[in-house]
Amino acid sequence: MESPLHAHIKKQALYWLKEKVVDLCASEVKLFVKRKKLKADAMGINIRKRESRIIEVKVSRSDFLRDNVLRTPYGYHDIADYAYIMTPKELIDPSEVPEGYGLLEIDEYDHVIVKKKPIRNPNPVVDLDILMKRTARAATNEVLFKELSKEQKDVTKGTFARNPKVHLVNATCPVCKKRRKYLIKAQGQEEVTCKGRGCKTNIPLNKARIHIVTSYNDRFYKELQELMEE
Numbered sequence: 001m002e003s004p005l006h007a008h009i010k011k012q013a014l015y016w017l018k019e020k021v022v023d024l025c026a027s028e029v030k031l032f033v034k035r036k037k038l039k040a041d042a043m044g045i046n047i048r049k050r051e052s053r054i055i056e057v058k059v060s061r062s063d064f065l066r067d068n069v070l071r072t073p074y075g076y077h078d079i080a081d082y083a084y085i086m087t088p089k090e091l092i093d094p095s096e097v098p099e100g101y102g103l104l105e106i107d108e109y110d111h112v113i114v115k116k117k118p119i120r121n122p123n124p125v126v127d128l129d130i131l132m133k134r135t136a137r138a139a140t141n142e143v144l145f146k147e148l149s150k151e152q153k154d155v156t157k158g159t160f161a162r163n164p165k166v167h168l169v170n171a172t173c174p175v176c177k178k179r180r181k182y183l184i185k186a187q188g189q190e191e192v193t194c195k196g197r198g199c200k201t202n203i204p205l206n207k208a209r210i211h212i213v214t215s216y217n218d219r220f221y222k223e224l225q226e227l228m229e230e
C-alpha cells in the first residue's frame with residue numbers, strides 16, 4: 001500500500017512539473033522497456049520542446065536503496081530526457097544520487113528545491129511519442145477513475161447490503177441527460193421514471209449506465225420502520 005506521504009509528494013511532483021511549463025503530466029504512468037514493466041511516479045511532457053521528465057518519489061531511505069530501477073540500465077534516466085528523485089528534506093545526500101538523476105527536495109510546506117540538477121539524456125530509449133501516449137492514457141484514466149470512484153462511494157460501507165431487496169443507483173436519463181439517484185428493486189425492475197422537472201422519461205435501467213451506490217435489505221427496512229414509528 002502507498003503511504004499517505006508518498007501519495008502527497010507524488011501529487012506535489014505533478015504540480016512542480018506543471019509549473020515547468022509542461023503540457024501533459026500524469027502519475028502512475030505505465031511503461032514497457034526491454035520487456036520490463038515500469039511505473040513512473042510522475043511524468044511530464046513539454047510538447048513544443050519535445051522534452052520528457054520523470055520524477056521518482058522516495059519517502060524512506062530503504063525505499064531508495066531497494067529500488068534497482070534507479071541503478072540498472074533502462075531505468076528512468078534512460079527513458080526520459082530528464083529524471084529526478086524527489087524526497088523529503090535531507091533524506092539522501094546528493095552524492096548518493098545515481099548518475100544522471102537530479103534531486104528534488106520538498107519541505108514540510110511543500111516548497112520544492114532542486115538540490116542537484118539532472119543531466120540531459122542525449123538519447124532516450126523510449127520514443128517521445130510513446131511516452132506521450134502513455135502519459136495521456138494515465139491522465140485520462142485518472143480523470144475517469146476519480147469520477148467513477150466518487151460516484152460509487154458507499155458511505156454505509158455495505159452495512160445493509162446483505163441479501164439486498166433494494167439498490168440505490170445512479171442512472172442517466174437519455175432525454176434530459178441528468179444523472180440522478182434512484183431506488184430500484186434489487187430484482188426484476190427494468191425501468192425508472194426520470195425525476196427531472198417535467199421530464200418523466202422512462203429510463204431503461206439496462207442502458208442507463210447504472211452504478212449501485214449501496215443496497216438495502218430487510219433488516220434496514222425493519223430498523224428504519226421502528227425508528228420512524230417511534
Ligand SMILES: [Zn+2]
Pocket residue numbers: 173174175176177178194195196199200201
Ligand atoms: Zn430526464
